[in-house]
Amino acid sequence: MSDVFERLKSAAQEDWDAYVNHMFVFRMGIGALPQAAFQRYLVQDYLFLIQFARANALAIYKSRTLADMRRAKAALSAILDVELNLHIRLSERWGLSSGDLEQAREEPATTAYTRFVLDCGASGDLLDLHTALAPCVIGYGEIGARLADSLGPAHLAEHPYREWIEEYAGPAYQEVAAAARLHLNALAERALTERRFGELAGLFGEACRLEADFWQMSLTI
Amino acid sequence: MSDVFERLKSAAQEDWDAYVNHMFVFRMGIGALPQAAFQRYLVQDYLFLIQFARANALAIYKSRTLADMRRAKAALSAILDVELNLHIRLSERWGLSSGDLEQAREEPATTAYTRFVLDCGASGDLLDLHTALAPCVIGYGEIGARLADSLGPAHLAEHPYREWIEEYAGPAYQEVAAAARLHLNALAERALTERRFGELAGLFGEACRLEADFWQMSLTI
Amino acid sequence: MSDVFERLKSAAQEDWDAYVNHMFVFRMGIGALPQAAFQRYLVQDYLFLIQFARANALAIYKSRTLADMRRAKAALSAILDVELNLHIRLSERWGLSSGDLEQAREEPATTAYTRFVLDCGASGDLLDLHTALAPCVIGYGEIGARLADSLGPAHLAEHPYREWIEEYAGPAYQEVAAAARLHLNALAERALTERRFGELAGLFGEACRLEADFWQMSLTI
Amino acid sequence: MSDVFERLKSAAQEDWDAYVNHMFVFRMGIGALPQAAFQRYLVQDYLFLIQFARANALAIYKSRTLADMRRAKAALSAILDVELNLHIRLSERWGLSSGDLEQAREEPATTAYTRFVLDCGASGDLLDLHTALAPCVIGYGEIGARLADSLGPAHLAEHPYREWIEEYAGPAYQEVAAAARLHLNALAERALTERRFGELAGLFGEACRLEADFWQMSLTI
Secondary structure, three states: OHHHHHHHHOOOOHHHHHHOOOOHHHHHHOOOOOOHHHHHHHHHHHHHHHHHHHHHHHHHHOOOOOOHHHHHHHHHHHHHHHHHHHHHHHOOOOOOHHOOOOOEEEOOHHHHHHHHHHHHHHOOOOHHHHHHHHHHHHHHHHHHHHHHHHHHHHHHHOOHHHHHHHHOHHHHHHHHHHHHHHHHHHHHHHHHOOHHHHHHHHHHHHHHHHHHHHHHHOOOO | OOHHHHHHHOOHHHHHHHHHOOOOHHHHHOOOOHHHHHHHHHHHHHHHHHHHHHHHHHHHHHOHHHHHHHHHHHHHHHHHHHHHHHHHHHHOOOOOOHHHHOOOOHHHHHHHHHHHHHHHHHHHOOOHHHHHHHHHHHHHHHHHHHHHHHHHHHHHHOOOHHHHHHHHHHHHHHHHHHHHHHHHHHHHHHHOOOHHHHHHHHHHHHHHHHHHHHHHHHHHO | OOOOOHHHHHHHHHHHHHHOOHHHHHHHHOOOOHHHHHHHHHHHHHHHHHHHHHHHHHHHHHHOOHHHHHHHHHHHHHHHHHHHHHHHHHHHOOOOOOHHHHHHOOHHHHHHHHHHHHHHHHHHHHHHHHHHHHHHHHHHHHHHHHHHHHHHHHHHHHHOHHHHHHHOOOOHHHHHHHHHHHHHHHHHHHHOHHHHHHHHHHHHHHHHHHHHHHHHHHHHO | OOOHHHHHHHHHHHHHHHHHHOHHHHHHHOOOHHHHHHHHHHHHHHEEEEEEEEHHHHHHHOOOOHHHHHHHHHHHHHHHEEEEEEHHHHHHHOOHHHHHHOOOOOOHHHHHHHHHHHHHHHOHHHHHHHHHHHHHHHHHHHHHHHHHHHHHHHHHHHOOHHHHHHHHHHHHHHHHHHHHHHHHHHHHHHHHHHHHHHHHHHHHHHHHHHHHHHHHHHHHO
16 A cells, blocks of 8 residues: 555544544535534635645745646645635625635634644645645545535535535546645655654644544534 | 833733633632643643744744844743743653653644744744744733732742742743843834734734633643 | 835945946847857756745745735746746757756856845745845846837847847836835835834845846856 | 765765865865965854854754754754854954954855755755755864864964864864764654655755855955
């Protein structure tokens, strides 16, 4: 099993499961998530993505080749030019403008996860940074695909959270997640020794716990 | 009112009050804080201080003169060579070694505040960094002095949290806090405009809220 | 005189003049610059721009609003998607591929200026970073415009360095330079005090000297 | 040959030789280095060490354990509390105060090497940072020891650069250099793969060339 992301998931199995099978995800899947919880999530996720855009800018800054810079710039553009727009589009239906979103107060769970990731990147190398980003970037792809598969097209068509699920289950995002997985392997070939693996698995597990806290915060309304 | 710290407190009055008058502080003052809450606090504060030592190292790195480097190095030494030892000394009574402390799992409230401060410093200048540090560095001085004053020497002598209170009320720490206050003024003379003040007050208020969350986490056992 | 760039030029007049009136610029203007010098310049400038792209990524990372992030991202794209291509296009005529350019060994003068700018940004705030970038970003606009004006369209049409001059004298680059000038004023309104001005003028003068060294290196073949 | 420093030297043999056998070192060894060259060197080396102190502060900031933080803090103290004092002591004989030293203008060769090292650290991990520092930290130990050995105690006693040679040949500095060598091995065990070795050797070679430029600058008076 040489795929680094799979190895990290196995090493942090419990934290990974608690994140991807969180009650928030389950309720969203069966369409039983209160709209207020989803709105709360969406506003915080908007603030979250602004910090994740910064994390991708940090990855450009830390790159040593034009190829790496361009890869990280594509990830940055995916957030600034695509992902944030989904949030704005959905939020507008509830009367929230993009300005309202940007001015919202960050919840501690948002602060904790985003600044943890940024600090992994600032204090470590690109492998640390992308390991801390992986539960979000690759995890959302897994969650979206699983929900879409288990619902099937017929149920999905009527689903209250159809747009969110389709965004992350869709081919564009799945490609982003697949590229992130390959990139993690490439970074690992460069700077991953067995001795370091435990340290990375620690960062990965911590990121999963902070993701689960983020879901939990959204439920607590 | 030209003292920057006083201006920041006034601008974030509500957040400041909620932090320094938190139930954790009140209960500690009347000696009614459960020991388990104090232990939980102490372990997390140990992890907290490790990150704050990193924040002071960041301040050295960002300095442009030897005088600034030496000032920040003194703050770093105060944590590594003095403050951590209080925690180790107290924890040893409960059978916790310094290794146990360092291996403890960081609570989200610890992650949120520490990484927020580090990110203020990494993304901003020294004024941002020291503004985000101020509720802790200067605030602990105020809390310690207030508790010591209101208790008086007689009550303090028998107080279950005497050592903690004396540490922060004592002349050595009071000097650290006073120096931090002056340093904030010096940094403000260099790079604070009226336009920027609101932004700094925002960072300060956020830091106070994250400090209050830190007390709250310690109570939730 | 409230334009910050003009104030910086006045404060570092000698260094500014030595940079924009360097023999390299003069010889380029009269078409007497040996092609070998220009080639040497172009290869190093390619490496230089890779580091400047990193400096713009650092500016995104250090931004606190989406507006600032998008502005810095536009500057990053201008380098990665436009400016580098001019270098590739010109270099291909001499049989140098983009891979050859990226693999070339960096000269000390290139290392000195680029890493100085990156360090100003890493250790300071956005105003420090953009002050250190200004001699290049805004200065090239002034040099390009001056050469184009003094030559006039007729001479320019036959000029051996027509493409370079037209790139920096052209409306697209002039707009980049004008936006950079306004941005510097906006950053200064936020965090520039009179006390700090001398420090910034020092960074600016140093950047001009390192730019002049960069021209000089290109002449020394 | 598993010692990383030896492997790096072999991989960058030519650059290493050009640095440690530079004419500056040779002339210093035979006592034929003009005093003006040595003074010029010493002033720039003072500015150099201030930046190297920042590099060690960066290493503290990037550390993940108290042990690593304390190790880096010892290196920082060695510069701020010991090494700078040698420079001040020697410079005072020529009428230069520590203030004069700190106010001197940095030469481009000083800027290039110091900011290159700082950027290696800011953009990479601790292994990158310490690889870029190694030619200086460990190299000075080798140069000092070699000069002291070849001169012998009798010649050294009368040597015009006795203090400098004794400082770096002496047991205190030799211990610093030996510790740095072991630390590099420890960092390599954590994050060095064969694939990465070439990249590190590139950083190491570049650092040697920038060190040689630094000697050369000191000769050019």
